[in-house]
Amino acid sequence: MEFRKDLFASERNEDLNEVGRPTQRQDALGHVTGRSRFYEDHAMPGMLHMKFARSPHHHARIRSMDTAAAARMPGVVRILTADDVPKRVHTLLILIGLGPDDEPPLAFDKVRYRGEPVAAVIAESEPAASAACAAIRIDYEPLPAVFDVEEALASGAPLVNEYHGRNWYDYEGHDYQKIRFGDVEAGFRAADHVIEERYQMTPIEHAPTETGGCIAAPDTAGRYVCYTNTQALFFSLETASRILKMPSNRLHFVGGTVGGGFGGKVDSVHEPLALLGAMLTQRPVRSAYTRAEEMQVSSPRGAERIYIKDGVMNDGRIVARYARIYCDAGAYSRLSPYGAVKAAAHMPGPYYIPNVWVDARCVYTNRTPSSAMRGFGVTGADFALEVQMDKLARLVGADPMEFRIQNAYRDGDMKAHRRVTKNAALIECVQAAARLADWPIGERFQAMSSMRDGGGERARIPATPPPEAPARRVPAAAPEAAQAPLATMPPPAAETRSAATPPPRTPLAGAGRRMSSLLGTRRR
Amino acid sequence: MSHLTLRYRLNGNERADLVAGDETLLSLLRYRLDTTSVRQGCRQGTCGTCTVLVDGEPRLACITLAATCEGCAIETADSLPGSGGLHPLQQAFMDHFAAQCGFCTTGMLMAAKALLDVNPSPSREEVIDAIGGNICRCTGYEPIVEAVLAAATAARAGATPPAAHRHC
Numbered sequence: 001m002e003f004r005k006d007l008f009a010s011e012r013n014e015d016l017n018e019v020g021r022p023t024q025r026q027d028a029l030g031h032v033t034g035r036s037r038f039y040e041d042h043a044m045p046g047m048l049h050m051k052f053a054r055s056p057h058h059h060a061r062i063r064s065m066d067t068a069a070a071a072r073m074p075g076v077v078r079i080l081t082a083d084d085v086p087k088r089v090h091t092l093l094i095l096i097g098l099g100p101d102d103e104p105p106l107a108f109d110k111v112r113y114r115g116e117p118v119a120a121v122i123a124e125s126e127p128a129a130s131a132a133c134a135a136i137r138i139d140y141e142p143l144p145a146v147f148d149v150e151e152a153l154a155s156g157a158p159l160v161n162e163y164h165g166r167n168w169y170d171y172e173g174h175d176y177q178k179i180r181f182g183d184v185e186a187g188f189r190a191a192d193h194v195i196e197e198r199y200q201m202t203p204i205e206h207a208p209t210e211t212g213g214c215i216a217a218p219d220t221a222g223r224y225v226c227y228t229n230t231q232a233l234f235f236s237l238e239t240a241s242r243i244l245k246m247p248s249n250r251l252h253f254v255g256g257t258v259g260g261g262f263g264g265k266v267d268s269v270h271e272p273l274a275l276l277g278a279m280l281t282q283r284p285v286r287s288a289y290t291r292a293e294e295m296q297v298s299s300p301r302g303a304e305r306i307y308i309k310d311g312v313m314n315d316g317r318i319v320a321r322y323a324r325i326y327c328d329a330g331a332y333s334r335l336s337p338y339g340a341v342k343a344a345a346h347m348p349g350p351y352y353i354p355n356v357w358v359d360a361r362c363v364y365t366n367r368t369p370s371s372a373m374r375g376f377g378v379t380g381a382d383f384a385l386e387v388q389m390d391k392l393a394r395l396v397g398a399d400p401m402e403f404r405i406q407n408a409y410r411d412g413d414m415k416a417h418r419r420v421t422k423n424a425a426l427i428e429c430v431q432a433a434a435r436l437a438d439w440p441i442g443e444r445f446q447a448m449s450s451m452r453d454g455g456g457e458r459a460r461i462p463a464t465p466p467p468e469a470p471a472r473r474v475p476a477a478a479p480e481a482a483q484a485p486l487a488t489m490p491p492p493a494a495e496t497r498s499a500a501t502p503p504p505r506t507p508l509a510g511a512g513r514r515m516s517s518l519l520g521t522r523r524r
Numbered sequence: 525m526s527h528l529t530l531r532y533r534l535n536g537n538e539r540a541d542l543v544a545g546d547e548t549l550l551s552l553l554r555y556r557l558d559t560t561s562v563r564q565g566c567r568q569g570t571c572g573t574c575t576v577l578v579d580g581e582p583r584l585a586c587i588t589l590a591a592t593c594e595g596c597a598i599e600t601a602d603s604l605p606g607s608g609g610l611h612p613l614q615q616a617f618m619d620h621f622a623a624q625c626g627f628c629t630t631g632m633l634m635a636a637k638a639l640l641d642v643n644p645s646p647s648r649e650e651v652i653d654a655i656g657g658n659i660c661r662c663t664g665y666e667p668i669v670e671a672v673l674a675a676a677t678a679a680r681a682g683a684t685p686p687a688a689h690r691h692c
Contacts, residue, residue: 024618031626032614034561034601038627041560209565209573209627209661259563259627260661291566 007428008451027257036257040288042215042227047284048077050277051129053119053136054297055111058366059145059158062109062138067119070135075128078281079136080120080273082108086245089163092267092334092371094242095235102163103332103369105243105272111140112160112331113368115297122277122285145366149305149326152365160331160364169329169337169362177344177362181416182355182462184311187320191311193395198307199384203300203328206373210259212298213288216274224278225252226271231261236268243272244279251275263372267299267334302336302370303328304343304380308388311355316398316406323347325360325381330369337362339370339377345417346378349385350426351407352454354462356416401434402445412455420459424450532596534559535603543590550574550585553600561601561630565659572658575631576600582638582657601630604637613637616675617668624662632658636672644680648673 003020005012030036067079082088082104089101107118119136123129144158151157152167160167171177188194214228230236233255241248258265270287277285289298304327311320325343329336344360373379393403408426415421427450434441530543534557543552550567553559553576562585565573569587576585577599604611613633616622623629632655639646639654646654651672652665660668 025621025623027626028618028623031623031629032610032617032633033605034630036626037560038563040564043555043558207661209571209625209659210563211565258625260625262661291568291570 004428004432008423008425011423030257038210038257038259039214039227039229039255040210040286042254043286044215044217044284047215047217047286048122048124048277048281049126049129050080050120050122050274050285050287051126051133052117053121053133053138055107055114055116055118055138055140057111057140057142057145058114058147059143059160060111060140061143062107062111062118063141064139065119066137069137070121070132073123073128073132073135075124076121076132077124077283078122078277079132080106080122080276080280081118082106084276084280085243085273086276087243090239090243091332092235092239093337095238096338098337100163102161103334105269110143110162113366115293115368116331117297120273120277120287122281147365147367149303149328149361149363149365152363153326153361158366160366164364167364169333169340169364171337171341175361176359177341178360179344179347179356179358179416180464181357181418182320182464184320184322184355184357187355188309188311188322191319192314194309194311195391195395196307196309197384197388197391198305199387200305201303201380201383203303203367203370204373205295205298205300206260206262206264207294208258208260208262208264211289211291211294212265212270213286214270214274215284215286216271216278217284218278218282219252223250223252224275225254226275227254228271229258229261229265230255230268230271231258231263231265232268235266236271239268240272240275244275262374263301263376264298266372269298297368299330299334299369299371301373301376301379302330302339303367304384306343306381306384308347308384310388310392312392312396314396316393316396316403318351318353318392318407320355321348321353322357323359325358327360327362327377327380328367328370329362329364330367331364332369333362334369334371335376336370339372342377343381346381347385348416349382349389350409350424351389351404352409352413352458353407353416354458358416399441401430401439401441405430405441405445405448408450410450410452410454410458413458414461418461421454424454426450528591530590530594532593532598534598535600536597541590545589545591547590548586549576549578549583549588549590549593549598552590553585553598559600559602563627563630565627565631570659571628572635572655573628573631575634575658577634577638580638580641582635582654584657599634599637601633604633611637612675612679613640613672616671616678620667620671620674622663622668622671624660628658628660628662632660632668636668636675639672640676640679644676646673646676 071079085105089104091101107116121129121132146152146157168175214226216226219225233253237248237253274285274287307324309322312318327336327340340360340362344358347358348356390400393400405427409421409424411421411424413421427448526545527542529540531540553562563573565571567586569584574585575582578596604614613636635655635658651669
């Protein structure tokens, strides 16, 4: 590996003791000797196994469920349904101070994606638990399902998630996360060329070699221990504490070694229910995805569809960008609304564009809920906008490397989401990549620097047409909702007040903050 | 399901265990004998994580019936370190950053050992072929291939391999 200490030397103290030097991983010896302990290596005597009865339908009303025959099967110790879960509806978003609660750990009234858990069987062995799951009788009434983000937004689409009342996430009264910077219409009028392209990305499964899971067990003094392969130990602890309505100091979470995560082990789906099982049986309970469940049920990187319309000048400057982003959350929020915000903020890419308009929607469909995966939101946006950059370069006859250098952010530039660029390095990265790839670039571009020619006029927030009022907001009683009535299901507001669910949650320290404030600014 | 007494050698030790006819080698080693270095990745013969050596041949323990191993010598990663310390493969995996999350590592080591035991001077292509049934989701495989080649060189020289310190 090459260390280019000549770059940005003035921004760096030469007091680095570790950077640039090889350091052995602290867990390497355990890994090569097989002594590293993964959660499953904490198996305990008397341990029970939990498996789930899962919905075979993408969208259906649950008319009735009969667990009596399953409960009598050999080895079955306990069956859990939604009535056993202290907090029946929850959202991961509360971890960043946002709502609404929209997902039941075990479904009741309705299932919204294929594979959604409806009941959990705890048994002496995994095969016994699986056999009993198959013996649970659930009477479903299939409902029309929707799998495409734009179809989900069309009038008359089936309503996926009643807790939102509409098929998209509400951003502070707006049905999409917006970026408004300058005047894109004026930019398109001034441009030499305007092109619009459509991009889409399928869901992507993390496929860790170790599937998600945990072992929960009674500890002493009314406490419970949970060995888990979560990537986010304190997220999972808090999620379990909320769903179980139990103070977190009664839960001892032990994590550490994770057999591949990539964002796929932050949703905390195993821990709350395994702990509940341990509480109700007073025995250790293991919950683990099979490989098939990991592929079908665990949350993937969400699908995205992105339209980008750009205005570009013959001299290579991009002068306007209008982007519409549709992030497919699947049936529940998980962390997708946050991903859509990142997608919106990232849409200009690492490029200075004086006029930018972005609408990013987080859309609910009857697909598997999507959530975190390595830069989620940004990755799909990057795919779209970098392919777009190649198309724009071709359109004006520019070299793709030079075209990127020309349009790159420089220190001091104002970004479309109102953050000032600091520590920009794209120009130097492209120059270094071109050199390593023997890709000739012109002297003019070799001489450019992230530390020069930024700011000034480019530091200004350009005149921006006044923001539209949140007029397109659709009330909870949307026509879509009326088309798919669910007599047994109270409207979302009533659900949070019902006796079956807890009193309104205490807001976290950050509750009520704007989603956009979560993006932060990179600091040195 | 009928049971039978399975006589075999596990990492050099003679054993006799009562096994069910439908019991897999993975179930026996990992879940009954607590040989936790044998890891379960897919339980359907697709990921290679549970690779062990049966009479020197790499086998997927999750789809091998224990009862078919009568009289066999079974080796897991626990057998790798010798009297002089780590096996050259283990040292090379450390030096080349070939173990990241560590979950595929023991299976990968056994697949590589099966190769080096019969072919001490493998080509790059032969290494890639030997670990072709083992999935790693972290490293992108390149550090693993480098580690196996370095271990072969070191084993031929009769010493532990020099640290290459590839960092990506």
